[in-house]
Amino acid sequence: MGQAVKIFPSERQQLYDRLADKLETACHLNRKVVSFQANKDEPLYRWFKYKEGFSSSLVKYFLTQYSKRPGKILDPFAGAGSALFAAQELGWKSYGIELLPVGIFAIQTREVLNAIDAEELKKVVKNLWVKLKEIDDYKKHINHIPITQDAFSEETEIALNKHLAYCDKIKNKQIKTVLRFAAFSVLEEISFTRKDGQYLRWDYRSKRKLPGKPFDIGKIHSFEEAMNRKLSQIISDLSPNKTITLFDRFENKGHEQHPVSIMEGSCLEKLPKLKDNFFDFIITSPPYCNRYDYTRTYALELVYLGCDSDHVRNLRQSMLSCTVENKEKTDSLKQFYSSIGRPETFEKVIEVYNNSGAMAEVNAVLDALNKSDKLNNNNIPRMVKNYFLELCFVIYEMARVVKSAGYCVMVNDNVRYGGEEIPVDLILSEFAENFGFKINKIFVLPRGKGNSSQQMGSYGRTEVRKCVYLWQKR
Ligand SMILES: C[S@@+](CC[C@H](N)C(=O)[O-])C[C@H]1O[C@@H](n2cnc3c(N)ncnc32)[C@H](O)[C@@H]1O
Structure with missing residues (x-):
């Protein structure tokens, strides 16, 4: 045996x-x-x-x-x-x-909202498109890095830059932040890209020469369409009734808000x-141990917030491996x-x-x-x-x-x-x-x-x- x-x-x-x-x-x-x-x-x-x-x-x-x-x-x-x-x-x-900075900006925006005047925001939003049309001389705010170059059509790129130029002029900090945030939240849908874990995927309509099978991201929204939708969502969530309902639930339980x-x-x-x-x-x-690269996936948002190539590279290295x-x-x-x-x-x-x-x-x-x-x-x-x-x-x-x-x-x-x-x-x-x-x-x-x-x-x-x-x- x-x-x-x-x-x-x-x-x-x-x-x-x-x-x-x-x-x-x-x-x-x-x-x-x-x-x-x-x-x-x-x-x-x-x-x-x-x-x-x-x-x-x-x-x-x-x-x-x-x-x-x-x-x-x-x-x-x-x-x-x-x-x-x-x-x-x-x-x-x-x-x-x-x-x-992507998450930081999202968090700071929500904090700022506590003090926002919703009626004032509605007024500014109502006039937004007239104000944007008036802007003809503006500084280029979005400075692309190689991985975001040509992510937007020329028309959208201009609209974004004008929007940021307009935001710069707004004195009211809360309104300015919410307007900047609204555009920040629609960057993907107005671009030729889709977030895909390890990198951005590019649509066949972009200027980029792409190897492999053409990728179709479907409808690409105009800046105006996307912003109108986002701003109505924001205004609706901030409308007095909603705000009261939202926080009332907790206030009724005697919770203090910190x-x-x-x-x-x-x-x-x-x-x-x-x-x-x-x-x-x-x-x-x-982050999961899955090779997901936040700095590439959120490259558009990082560039929008003013990060240059070095900054993005440093962020990538500082992230949890x-x-x-x-x-x-x-x-x-x-x-x-x-x-x-x-x-x-x-x-x-x-x-x-x-x-x-x-x-x-x-x-x-x-x-x-x-x-x-x-x-x-x-x-x-x-x-x-x-x-x-x-x-x-x-x-x-x-x-x-x-x-x-x-x-x-x-x-x-x-x-x-x-x-x-x-x-x-x-x-x-x-x-x-x-x-x-x-x-x-x-x-x-x-x-x-x-x-x-x-x-x-x-x-x-x-x-x-x-x-x-x-x-x-x-
Ligand atoms: C899975 S997400 C967390 C999402 C969060 N629970 C939420 O609901 O929004 C992981 C987060 O960790 C952040 N992160 C990665 N490395 C970090 C580090 N070294 N220090 C702080 N945050 C880091 C990433 O930027 C990312 O936002």
Whole structure:
């Protein structure tokens, strides 16, 4: 008789087995509730489509389910601010960190609205087209970068520049911001481009010479059409009745409304400067480890806001590593932690990262796949390694700034490269445990990718899990 071969479960499988009882399919958290889709018809939230956002109902669900009273909430990857505003509606004090000027502008605009005179806005909007026609001498406000060049027809480009020139003349800060924001929100629909995750896709009607099959984005709206629609939406959401209904709901419950506080910059540098045990709740969704490039996808909006090529490149490198272009930030993080007098934090985070068996296995497997040319880009191993390393720092800091018994809710998707599943949910939860969080649940979205798969590694094409993690500080 031959000897039985002892099979060692992989590190990922062992981690799965240890955390399996935390995974729970959550029928109440379907894709619509978790993603921006549910915001599409919500007054205020619907103004600017930030596809990467989550819904306000998800935020309200967790805050009301897991907290008895409003406190302080933080979102270190604030995006367009869904978490901050949903929490504000419930009477919370909201704090956000966001790197991209796109989200910052969306958030600042909503803050400005609190003081807007809706009647004055209506008057200005009524006269807008007459005023724009009067402008013949104007400065070119939109200075394209190579990836946005020729995104608009000449007519639209002129209209946009005239609009910005007109906005410059408006004295009333709130009205000026809302008008700038209205045009900002329609840039995609008036352009020859569509957002497509890693880059912008170009329509066959653009001046660009495009390789491959012609791509048709459908109707391209004129500036006037698109602006009229956007401005009526804004005015309708701001009309006194709507505003009263919107905030009344919460005022009736005795909620005070606090201004949202937003910090512009990378959370890798902003979080370490926040106080210990300050927040009651964190709700956040970092970029996913899926090569999605926000700086390319939102290039039109960045250029509209005045960013030049260098600025966009710097933003790309400062973002949490999630594209194959991101370079390692380890040295700069080391220097940063020394500069704030906390070199031991750097060492501790690196130690937790290095001690994760599942992480080491993922890195080793990806390196091996790369060597045998099984990945479609050589930088995927670097991206994955740095994605987790940077999030390890973020999780350390989140655990530090949240109060004891406070919660952290994180929305994120698992990914797969070269056929290998990367259990983002399990690895990040393991880091979280190391920094003092207890893993209450990992809610798995139904019909999400692969919620029934029990195996780790390259096991066919089952879909990967999309999850909402619920961690609580011990
Ligand atoms: C999934 S989106 C969050 C969307 C947000 N939950 C919402 O509802 O609008 C991730 C966000 O993280 C931001 N981000 C990426 N790297 C960052 C960093 N290092 N610091 C702060 N924000 C960052 C991106 O610009 C993006 O807006």
